[in-house]
Structures are given as structure tokens and as C-alpha cells.
Amino acid sequence: MSSYGFATKAIHAGQEPDSATGAIIIPIYATSTFVQERPGVHKGYEYSRSGNPTRSALESCIAQLEEGVAGFAFASGLAAESVIIDTLPKGSHIIATDDLYGGTFRLFDKVKRELQDLEITYVDMTDESAVVRAIRSNTRLIWVETPTNPLLKIIDLEKIAAIATEHRLISVCDNTFASTYLQRPLTLGFDLVVHSATKYLNGHSDIVAGLIVARQDDAVTQRIRFLQNAIGSVLSPFDSFLLLRGLKTLTVRMEAHCANALAIALHLEAHSKVRQVLYPGLPASPYHGVATRQMKGYGGMVSFYLHGGAEETQRFLREIRLFALAESLGGVESLIEVPALMTHASIPAEIREQLGISDTLIRLSVGIEELDDLLHDLDQALAKLN
Numbered sequence: 001m002s003s004y005g006f007a008t009k010a011i012h013a014g015q016e017p018d019s020a021t022g023a024i025i026i027p028i029y030a031t032s033t034f035v036q037e038r039p040g041v042h043k044g045y046e047y048s049r050s051g052n053p054t055r056s057a058l059e060s061c062i063a064q065l066e067e068g069v070a071g072f073a074f075a076s077g078l079a080a081e082s083v084i085i086d087t088l089p090k091g092s093h094i095i096a097t098d099d100l101y102g103g104t105f106r107l108f109d110k111v112k113r114e115l116q117d118l119e120i121t122y123v124d125m126t127d128e129s130a131v132v133r134a135i136r137s138n139t140r141l142i143w144v145e146t147p148t149n150p151l152l153k154i155i156d157l158e159k160i161a162a163i164a165t166e167h168r169l170i171s172v173c174d175n176t177f178a179s180t181y182l183q184r185p186l187t188l189g190f191d192l193v194v195h196s197a198t199k200y201l202n203g204h205s206d207i208v209a210g211l212i213v214a215r216q217d218d219a220v221t222q223r224i225r226f227l228q229n230a231i232g233s234v235l236s237p238f239d240s241f242l243l244l245r246g247l248k249t250l251t252v253r254m255e256a257h258c259a260n261a262l263a264i265a266l267h268l269e270a271h272s273k274v275r276q277v278l279y280p281g282l283p284a285s286p287y288h289g290v291a292t293r294q295m296k297g298y299g300g301m302v303s304f305y306l307h308g309g310a311e312e313t314q315r316f317l318r319e320i321r322l323f324a325l326a327e328s329l330g331g332v333e334s335l336i337e338v339p340a341l342m343t344h345a346s347i348p349a350e351i352r353e354q355l356g357i358s359d360t361l362i363r364l365s366v367g368i369e370e371l372d373d374l375l376h377d378l379d380q381a382l383a384k385l386n
Helices: 006-012 053-065 077-086 102-115 128-134 157-166 219-231 237-248 250-269 288-294 310-319 349-355 371-382
Strands: 070-074 093-097 119-123 139-145 170-174 192-196 210-214 274-278 301-306 335-337 361-365
Touching (some): 006 250, 053 070, 070 077, 077 102, 102 119, 250 274, 250 371, 301 310, 310 371
Antiparallel strands (some): 192 210, 301 361, 335 361
16 A cells, blocks of 8 residues: 555555455454464464464554554563564663653663663763764664653654664664654664554553564564564454554544644743743754654654742642643543653653653643643643742
8 A cells, every 4th residue: 555645554554344244344353263274274374372363454554654564563562672672682782762761761771681681871862973982892773762751852863773774783763752653763764663552553542552663574573573473472352453443543633632732832831830841843942953854743742841849840730630640641632740750760860860850840641632621721720830
């Protein structure tokens, strides 16, 4: 379906009408095993850990949306990330974005570092020269998030991909915050894209899922395919079905997320009780230029600091009504959280302080509710502050 537009592919890619019944929606193949005509002769499926028609449709769809050659669906974003790291030999060195999702940091620092004898260097990748300086003889992989979580820094993907190619390193981009609608790193030279599909790709806060898409069918991709089956942390048929459903509305949802988020960022930027707003769509953002160049929109995430300290932040959160105080992001409903106390609590306090992830940083996942209702909720809570 390469000749079709994104919205068309999101609805149709990998999803031919069911051959048995003509059903327009891919069925949930709730089966653990498949009958074989004779030993080793079957219709493409033998055991659902190894392959399932519902999951296969999802994997085909996301591969086409990201413009890659192969997709892989997992039981969570962290399960997908874990498999990527498992492709590396022991003693490997990884260069990772310094502003990183707390769960990814925990996986790297508290699990993989010890089990695989890994070395990890965290770098501000908005400075490409810092990435080059961090490369060692045992460096094997560069791990990028953009927009970063939760400071919303934008990393120039073309430049990082070029560095990785020059030094023969695997390049991985966590595309969760942007979604495949706003940004396609494989087309900019990256080897692998990973998503917490729990977030924007599904969009309805009712599953946990992870996805990997590969740019080419090389040795790393073949290893991921092997590990997906060998480890078995695959996405269930039911959750694959729900994620396919979510992808069908990704285009219209992301347009609404972006429109609401930009309006809210501009509103907060002008508010007397807000000290700083972090959003790449703001003309004053240092990342506005690169975001405009490599993204189709600026995303649905907004972070900001209030004037004052932790007490003002807590008072503001107590007064908020429509924004739900909860972790995660990317659903149709708006969420609010304090990363230092919630999603990024696993990162050591001294590192959070260096990065600017203080107890006063607030992160919004802006939903697709009526904009006026969201603005009113923020304003009434801000009005309660001194």
C-alpha cells in the first residue's frame, strides 16, 4: 500500500477482509495452537507465541506506517526495549539520551547493566558533538528519545543517524511521544523504531503494548525475530485487535492532540503564574526549528514550571478537576503528573536535579476534549495559587 496516504494505510494496511467470512475487521484469533496437515506442513501458523494472524496483521500495519520492512509486537514497551538490548553482546557500550523515560532508565541501569555487563553513557543529544565524543571501541548502539520525556527536547534525527552510520553503530529511536503519524525515524536513517504502543498508537488507555519496526532485514532484525519467539513476551491476540482499532483513528486523534496542546502551551506561556513552558511548538523554544523540520506537528505533551516551589505545585494539583492525576500518556483523555514523583521517580535525585526534573515540573498529556474546557480547568486551578 506504499502509494496510499498515511490515514488510508492506518485503516487498511495488513488488514484484508477475512478470507473465511468476509469480515472487514480482522478477527481475534483466540487460539494457542493451529492444526497441521502433516508434521511441519501448516497454513503459516503453528503456535501463537511464534505467530498469530491478529498479531501478524498489526505487525504488518505498523511496519508499513513506519516505512520499515518488519514489525514486532510485544506485551509492553519495555518488553520491546529489552529485546533490542538483548541483541547486543555482553560488555557492549550504549550511548543514550540523557532525558530518558524513567522506565527505560531503570531497565538500562538496574537490569541490563548488571546482567549483560553493559556500559551506558547518557548524553545531551541536542549537542551532536557530545555523541561523537562518547563513542568508544566497544560502543554498539545509540538510543534516542525525541521529543524527550519529560523535558521535550528535540534531537536532530538525521544528524544522529549519520553519526551511527559512520561509526557502524545500531541506531534506535523511541518514537512514543511523536507517534508514527508525526515522525518516521526510519526514513531519516535510523535502524530501529520502538514504541510504547500503550500510548498514542492505541490512544484509549485500555491496553499495554510495545512495538519494534526495522528499516532493513539484517542480522539485528533476524535476531529480534528469533528473540521475540524464544523469550515469548508477545502481544496477545485481543490486545493486537484493540491496537489495530486504535491505529485506525491515529490521524484524527493526533491532529486534535497537537491543536489542543499548542493552544494550551501558548496560553500557559502568557500566564502570570507560570514560570516556563516546555513545548517545541512555541516559537521561543530552542527546539522549534528542528521540530518543524522533522515532525509533522509538535505533539500532545506539554511540560511547565509554576512560579514558586513544591507547595504551589501540590496546591495546583489538588485544584485540578478535568485533567486526571495519573501516569502514562497519549489517551483521548487529558492527564497530569509530576515526573519527579511519578514516572521518573526511578531516576536518582541528583540526576533529576541536573536535568531540571524537579518536584515543581508538571507534565500534561493533552487529550482531545473541548479546548475551552481544558483551558478553564487550568485557569481555575491557577487562580487558587497565591
